Amino acid sequence: MKYITAFIKPHKLDEVREALNDVGVSGISVSEIRGFGRQKGHKEIYRGAEYKVEFVAKLKVEVAVRTELAERVSEAIVNAARTGSIGDGKVFVWDLESAIRIRTGEKDAAAI
Numbered sequence: 001m002k003y004i005t006a007f008i009k010p011h012k013l014d015e016v017r018e019a020l021n022d023v024g025v026s027g028i029s030v031s032e033i034r035g036f037g038r039q040k041g042h043k044e045i046y047r048g049a050e051y052k053v054e055f056v057a058k059l060k061v062e063v064a065v066r067t068e069l070a071e072r073v074s075e076a077i078v079n080a081a082r083t084g085s086i087g088d089g090k091v092f093v094w095d096l097e098s099a100i101r102i103r104t105g106e107k108d109a110a111a112i
Helices: 010-022 067-081
Strands: 002-008 029-035 042-046 049-053 056-065 089-095
Touching: 002 010, 002 067, 010 056, 010 067, 056 067, 067 089
Parallel strands: none
Antiparallel strands: 002 056, 002 089, 029 056, 042 049
């Protein structure tokens, strides 16, 4: 099993969700986060005053999948979230050792 974490621009969530649904992902978790990468934030102008935004608003999308789906899922996220501009985000794929559905006690692939 694999655990996939993606950091994406907020306005790309619907496209990412639809792309994941198309490849067979039935559930995701989404968190609102703030952070920065290489760009170290950006500058904005509000009512004529310029100020620096050090932490950029992003969404963290998390999904657990069977190993054989991991490549398709990560590609779907990348293709749906890409705008071609700085700050599009990142996708991380991790090994997932175990999963347990609390309600039924199902384990591993059956739990996801």
